[in-house]
Structures are given as structure tokens and as C-alpha cells.
Amino acid sequence: QVQLQQSxxxxxxxxxxxxxxxxxSGDSVSSNGAAWNWIRQSPSRxxxxxxxxxxxxxxxxxxxxxxxxxxxxxxDTSKNQFSLxxxxxxxxxxxxxxxxxxxxxxxxxxxxxxxxxxTVTVSS
Amino acid sequence: xxxxxxxxxxLPVTPGEPASISCRSSQTxxxxxxxxxxxxxxxxxxxxPQLLLYLGSNRASGVPDRFSGSGSGTDFxxxxxxxEAEDVGIYYxxxxxxxxxxxxxxxxxxxxx
Numbered sequence: 001q002v003q004l005q006q007s008x009x010x011x012x013x014x015x016x017x018x019x020x021x022x023x024x025s026g027d028s029v030s031s032n033g034a035a036w037n038w039i040r041q042s043p044s045r046x047x048x049x050x051x052x053x054x055x056x057x058x059x060x061x062x063x064x065x066x067x068x069x070x071x072x073x074x075x076d077t078s079k080n081q082f083s084l085x086x087x088x089x090x091x092x093x094x095x096x097x098x099x100x101x102x103x104x105x106x107x108x109x110x111x112x113x114x115x116x117x118x119t120v121t122v123s124s
Numbered sequence: 125x126x127x128x129x130x131x132x133x134x135l136p137v138t139p140g141e142p143a144s145i146s147c148r149s150s151q152t153x154x155x156x157x158x159x160x161x162x163x164x165x166x167x168x169x170x171x172x173p174q175l176l177l178y179l180g181s182n183r184a185s186g187v188p189d190r191f192s193g194s195g196s197g198t199d200f201x202x203x204x205x206x207x208e209a210e211d212v213g214i215y216y217x218x219x220x221x222x223x224x225x226x227x228x229x230x231x232x233x234x235x236x237x
Contacts, residue, residue, distance in 0.1 A: 014199045017167065035223075035224070037224070046228060046230055046231065047173070047216060047218075047228040048228075049224070049226045049228075052224040062224040064225065069182075098172055098173075101224075102220075108159070108161065108178065108179060108220065109178055109182075109184075110175045110177075110178030110179075110184060110220075111163065111165070111173075111175055111218070111226075112178075112185075114172040115172065115173065116172060117172050
């Protein structure tokens, strides 16, 4: 059974960097049949996709236009995890952040595994 | 970005009765492979979203057969044949044809009358 375990601080000061980690069990971050995503949820923006990393003979990283230039997603094969870094945060980045897997082995099977969510508040 | 619009915003339901949620996309979700890249998710109170249906009508593992999906192109429907108390929560549709730039609908809150 695939599980995603998130970790990271719940409070970040404005202008600082938000850093979250998602540890994978039961699958591999370098699997050719999966894509690893960060999504956030807030009352004002709803569910918003932020970033994706996937390995298809080489690593591909993609970012939402809304956060491009501030966001980085990094896979870590040695720890079988992936991380999100969001720079220069403002109160508008306050949200619940989720990591999630898209299953795509031989087709498309939806976003079938989600982390437990991390509530991040941006405040001084 | 593809805009996803759901209706209604709120849906009071009676246990044992059917329920239906609509989702419309601003662009076709029909891929050249013949599938519509539309998923349905349920977020129960205090939990992460969970996958119900993918590619419009395919139930995810463990999802009861009272949940069904239909539609193609830009108009989709999620139906619950007989609502149970455990089905309360917020239902979201999500388009995946513009992967990785997936987008979600605003959600439909299902609650027991």
C-alpha cells in the first residue's frame, strides 16, 4: 500500500522560504509509472496545483505559472522523497499543502494517493 | 488554464435517495485516445481529498458501485444511486487533459438533510 507522509513547519514568516517534504513508502520517486505533485488548498483559491516531478529516463519538473520563479520541487532518490520550496512567501501563501501521486503506469489512473496535508500559516 | 465549474454549490440529500453533481469545463477534456480526462474526488470533513472516479467513469479501487460517472467533452455528471451518511463531504471534479496544469472545480458540498 502506497503512503505519503508529509513534514514541515506550520508557521513561516513573510519573505522567508516555505519548505515541505513528502516521504514515499510503497513506491519509488523514480518510478516510470508515477508523477509526484504538490497541491495547496485555501478558501480564496480552492485546490491549486503547484508543481510536479516525474522520472521518464530523466527528471522532468513542472511548475504552475502562479508560483513560477518562487517554487522548486526536488526529488531525492536516496531518501525516496520529494520536497517543495516556496520562496518569498506572503500571507496569500497561507494554505493546506498536500503532496499527491498521479498513477500513470500504462495509462492514466488519477491522483490516487494523497498525503495527510500540512497547514502552513504565513505570519510574523 | 481550463476552468472547471460545478453545480450546485450545496446539495442537501436524504439517505437512500439519489444525488447528482454536474461539472462543466471551459475546453473539451476529450483526448485523441478516446478518453475524457476528468476525475472526481471526495474530501470528507478533516481529511485529504480521495479519488472516486478517473477518466470520467472508472471507479478507483475500493469505491462502492453506488458512485458512477458519465459525460464526455465538456459536460460531466457524478451520480450517487443511494446516498449513505458516510458520503457527506465536498466533491470536486478535476481536469487532467492539460497535465501537469491540472485544475479543480470549486466543489459541491453534500450534506444530510
